[in-house]
Amino acid sequence: MDWCAAVGAALAREGVSVSGVDAEQRKAGLDRMRAYLPALLPPLRLQQWDVEILDDAPDGDDVSASIHYNDSDWSAVIKLADPFLAGTRELQRLHMAHELMHLYLRGLHIQQKALITAFSTREWQLIDSRFEHEMELTTDSLAYLVAPTLPLPPEA
Ligand SMILES: [Zn+2]
Numbered sequence: 683m684d685w686c687a688a689v690g691a692a693l694a695r696e697g698v699s700v701s702g703v704d705a706e707q708r709k710a711g712l713d714r715m716r717a718y719l720p721a722l723l724p725p726l727r728l729q730q731w732d733v734e735i736l737d738d739a740p741d742g743d744d745v746s747a748s749i750h751y752n753d754s755d756w757s758a759v760i761k762l763a764d765p766f767l768a769g770t771r772e773l774q775r776l777h778m779a780h781e782l783m784h785l786y787l788r789g790l791h792i793q794q795k796a797l798i799t800a801f802s803t804r805e806w807q808l809i810d811s812r813f814e815h816e817m818e819l820t821t822d823s824l825a826y827l828v829a830p831t832l833p834l835p836p837e838a
Contacts, residue, residue: 703764710838711767712737715774718835719760725832726782732757733782739763749781751788758785771834779832780825787821 703711716735723729732755740748740761747766751758760781766774784791794817798810 703768708764708767712762714836714838715762715767715778718774718778718833721833722778722782726779726828728782728785730756731785733760734758735760735762747777747781749784751785753788753792771837772829774835775832776825776829778835779829780821783821783824783828786824787817791817 712735719733719735723731723733731751734757736759738761740746740763746763746769748761749758750761760778766777769777794810794813798806
């Protein structure tokens with residue numbers, strides 16, 4: 683099991699405000715994303731995955747969304763932060779695509795974590811953080827590529 687997180691800095695750069703997302707709006711936003719998720723899996727050829735959106739926000743202030751997957755039973759859970767829910771439908775589509783692209787790159791991530799566990803030296807910790815950064819950039823590149831081919835989330 684591995685966590686991957688999308689950094690919310692892109693949302694801040696695009697001027698997305700996180701204020702004004704109350705509990706009711708959060709619930710409505712999560713329900714909207716739960717209704718949207720099944721429309722994303724077939725065009726991304728990820729129908730074999732059982733993906734669920736949890737109520738919890740992801741860990742970390744700068745994380746807008748995260749995915750946690752279990753390779754052994756093709757299940758994954760996504761957590762969405764308030765900045766994500768306050769974003770535009772285009773940004774939400776992009777970030778959902780990003781999280782789901784992590785499922786294609788999971789093998790690399792699993793091997794990375796296995797290496798870090800096996801060789802827990804300071805040098806490997808540096809490589810780990812560098813690799814993590816590059817993994818996010820690669821995931822983002824794939825998300826930018828596929829997002830425009832995907833349907834938008836339903837309107838609020
Ligand atoms: Zn990510």
